[in-house]
Amino acid sequence: MMHGNLVCTQCTNHFSLTDKIWKCHCGALLDIEFNAEFPIDEIAKRSTSIWRYKEAIPVPDSHIISFSEGFTSLEDAFLYNIPLLIKHDYLFPTSSFKDRGASVLISKISEMGINVIVEDSSGNAGTSIAAYAAKAGIRCRIIAPSNSSKSKQNQIITYGAELELLKGDREKVATEALKEAENTYYASHSWNPFFFQGTKTIAFEISEQMGWKAPDSIIVPLGNGTLVLGVYLGFKDLQKAGIITRLPRIIAVQASECAPVYNAIEHIKNPEYNKSIAEGISVQNPVRKDQIIEAIGATEGCVYAASDNEINMALKHLYSKGYYVEPTSAVVVGALRRINPKMRGDTSVLVLTGHGLKHSFSQL
Numbered sequence: 133m134m135h136g137n138l139v140c141t142q143c144t145n146h147f148s149l150t151d152k153i154w155k156c157h158c159g160a161l162l163d164i165e166f167n168a169e170f171p172i173d174e175i176a177k178r179s180t181s182i183w184r185y186k187e188a189i190p191v192p193d194s195h196i197i198s199f200s201e202g203f204t205s206l207e208d209a210f211l212y213n214i215p216l217l218i219k220h221d222y223l224f225p226t227s228s229f230k231d232r233g234a235s236v237l238i239s240k241i242s243e244m245g246i247n248v249i250v251e252d253s254s255g256n257a258g259t260s261i262a263a264y265a266a267k268a269g270i271r272c273r274i275i276a277p278s279n280s281s282k283s284k285q286n287q288i289i290t291y292g293a294e295l296e297l298l299k300g301d302r303e304k305v306a307t308e309a310l311k312e313a314e315n316t317y318y319a320s321h322s323w324n325p326f327f328f329q330g331t332k333t334i335a336f337e338i339s340e341q342m343g344w345k346a347p348d349s350i351i352v353p354l355g356n357g358t359l360v361l362g363v364y365l366g367f368k369d370l371q372k373a374g375i376i377t378r379l380p381r382i383i384a385v386q387a388s389e390c391a392p393v394y395n396a397i398e399h400i401k402n403p404e405y406n407k408s409i410a411e412g413i414s415v416q417n418p419v420r421k422d423q424i425i426e427a428i429g430a431t432e433g434c435v436y437a438a439s440d441n442e443i444n445m446a447l448k449h450l451y452s453k454g455y456y457v458e459p460t461s462a463v464v465v466g467a468l469r470r471i472n473p474k475m476r477g478d479t480s481v482l483v484l485t486g487h488g489l490k491h492s493f494s495q496l
C-alpha cells in the first residue's frame with residue numbers, strides 16, 4: 133500500500149491514490165502528496181531504468197508497465213562554444229522523453245484496472261501513451277488536430293490506438309478530450325498528476341549521474357510544462373530527502389510564436405499566437421500555467437522565447453555537430469546564446485527531448 137494522497141490545487145479535498153479520478157470534484161487540477169525516498173546503495177544495484185527510483189514513484193511495483201526505459205546519457209559537450217551537460221532525453225522507445233510520464237501513468241492505470249483511456253496530443257505524448265497502452269493491453273483513443281505531424285499520427289495508429297482527427301487548434305481538441313473524459317479515464321499529460329510523477333525521474337537521473345548533486349541550472353523547452361514541472365517536482369523530492377541542498381534554476385524556453393508563459397512573466401499585453409516550427413510546445417493555454425510560473429520563480433529561474441529563425445539556425449548547428457533532434461527540441465539551443473551566463477552558472481544541463489527521425493518525413 134502506497135502512502136500519499138491526491139490533493140486538490142484549489143479546495144481542501146484529499147483523495148486516496150487509488151481513487152479513479154484525474155481532477156477534483158470541484159473541477160480543479162490535482163497534485164500528489166507523497167514522500168519520495170532514495171535508498172542510494174540499493175538504487176546503484178538496480179537496472180538502468182526510471183523504475184530504479186521506485187521508492188520515489190507513487191505506483192506500487194506490482195503493476196509496472198515498462199520497456200526498461202530511461203537513464204539516458206548525460207554528455208559533457210559544447211554548443212555554440214558554451215560548455216553544457218547535454219541530456220539525451222530523446223533516447224526512449226518512442227523517441228521522446230514523454231515515455232517517462234507514460235510508463236508511470238499507464239502503470240497506475242493498469243493498477244486501477246482501467247481498460248479504456250482517452251488522451252489529446254498533437255504528437256509525442258500521444259505516441260507515448262499509445263505505445264504503453266499497447267504494452268498494457270489497454271484500449272486507447274487519441275484525439276489530435278488534423279494538421280498535426282503525419283509521422284506522429286502514423287506512429288500512434290501503428291501502436292493500435294484509435295486516432296480521432298479534429299479540425300481546429302489544440303484548444304478545441306483539448307475541449308473535446310475533456311468531454312470524452314467525463315465517461316472514461318483521462319490519460320492526459322497536462323491534467324493527470326501521475327504523468328508528472330514520471331517526467332520527474334529526469335531530475336533523479338541527472339542528480340545520480342552527477343554523483344547525487346544538482347546542476348546550477350537546467351535548460352528545458354516549455355509548452356504544457358510536462359518537463360518544467362517534472363524537473364521541479366524531481367529536484368524538490370531530492371531536496372526534501374536531504375540529497376541536494378538547493379534547486380537548480382529552471383531556464384525554460386518557449387517558441388516566440390506561441391509563448392503564453394513568457395508573455396505573462398514579461399507583462400506583454402494582447403500577444404499574438406501563430407504557428408511555429410516548434411509544434412510540440414505550441415500551447416496557447418497550458419492548464420498548469422500558474423504552477424509553471426510558480427515553479428520557475430521558486431528556483432529563481434527565467435523564461436526565454438526563441439523565434440522560428442533562431443530555432444532553424446539552432447537545428448543547423450545541432451545537425452552540424454552530429455545531433456539529430458526535432459525542431460521542438462532545438463528551441464533550447466535557439467535561445468542558448470542569449471541566456472545570461474550568471475543564470476546558466478558553472479554546470480548547466482540542456483535537455484534534448486525529441487528525436488529528429490520523428491520529423492524526417494515532413495522535411496522532405
Ligand SMILES: [Zn+2]
Nearest residue numbers: 140143156158
Ligand atoms: Zn477541489
